Amino acid sequence: MDAEIIIFICIAIGLLACTLGVAGILRFPDVYTRLHAETKLTTFGSIFLCLGIIAYVLSQYLAGGDAQYIVLGLHTLLALIALAFTNAIGAHAISRAAYRAGIKPEGVVDRLSEVEQK
Amino acid sequence: MKPVAVTAIFAFLAYLLLTAGSGDVLFWSWPEIVAGVLIGVVVGGLSASWFCSSGNMRMAHPFRWVLLAIYSIGPLFVEIIRANIDVAIRVITGNIRPGIVKFNPGLSTDLGKLLLANSITLTPGTLTVEVDDTTGVFYVHMLNVSEICGEKEMCDASDIFAFFNMPAWIRRIAE
Structure with missing residues (x-):
């Protein structure tokens, strides 16, 4: 069945992204680069897991399911929007707090250190 | 009222x-x-x-919400997928050049800055660390700073996003 293939592809991409996110936490050198792997790759994984749910809901509803599937799909969509917003804001808050606490990033340039002399 | x-x-x-x-x-x-x-x-x-x-009624127009939806499932999603593949490869190979760069999108409203900062943070490989409220300059931590961008004092939007001009999209939506 076609819908099942789409669902499996979505879930496989989501799990792969989450696994790579965990690998990134272990491999990257400092807090900022780890935040990249931790928050972004896992957000991407969650987006595709949610898309898998939405594909399942659509296939069930179009096959003659009742209105409960719409509720499930809409709530998943709302969870997805909330996840995307809060994850981005959380990552920004952690990195800003880390910088203010004096953790210097490893790397080639640091333009923020030129102005932060308050 | x-x-x-x-x-x-x-x-x-x-x-x-x-x-x-x-x-x-x-x-x-x-x-x-x-x-x-x-x-x-x-x-x-x-x-x-x-x-x-804020006393600003711009977002009350339904067209801007349609544009926001188009933006998030179109350009933003394409950028996120492109950047995710990039970061996934960098996780495996360990080939990174991290650094914090300056970037001035030229946005004036708070909502525009919020949307752009969120878009930057949601795209893997770029992370907004600080926003200067008075000048509107973004300090962006990048996982892979290109040679040209590392040399320059102020990076361009094309150094941060690969395909689309995101500040122009945000300006159309929120300003």
Whole structure:
């Protein structure tokens, strides 16, 4: 069945992204680069897991399911929007707090250190 | 009066979104619609001063919400997928050049800055560390700073996003 293939592809991409996110936490050198792997790759994984749910809901509803599937799909969509917003804001808050606490990033340039002399 | 009406309509639409699938009038039942109107009026009266605290009614136009939806499932999603593949490869190979760069998108409103900072943070490989409120300069931590961008004092939008000019999209939506 076609819908099942789409669902499996979505879930496989989501799990792969989450696994790579965990690998990134272990491999990257400092807090900022780890935040990249931790928050972004896992957000991407969650987006595709949610898309898998939405594909399942659509296939069930179009096959003659009742209105409960719409509720499930809409709530998943709302969870997805909330996840995307809060994850981005959380990552920004952690990195800003880390910088203010004096953790210097490893790397080639640091333009923020030129102005932060308050 | 206008802030109250805008907040009430917004609360009513949010209530409808949460209760879809409850009945036969399109997707809703009559009791839910009546409850939604009452809750919308109460919420509008109570929280209009907070919800419209900027006094800026630009986002009340439905066209801007359509544009925001198109933006998030079009350019933003394509950028996120491209950057995710890039970061996934960098996780495996360990080939990174991290650094914090300066970037001035030239946005003036708070909502525009919020949307762009969120877009940057949601795209893997770039992370907004600090935003200067007076000058509007973004300090962006990048996982892979290109040679040209590392040399320059101020990076361009094309150094941060690969395919689309995101500040122009945000300006169209929020300013």
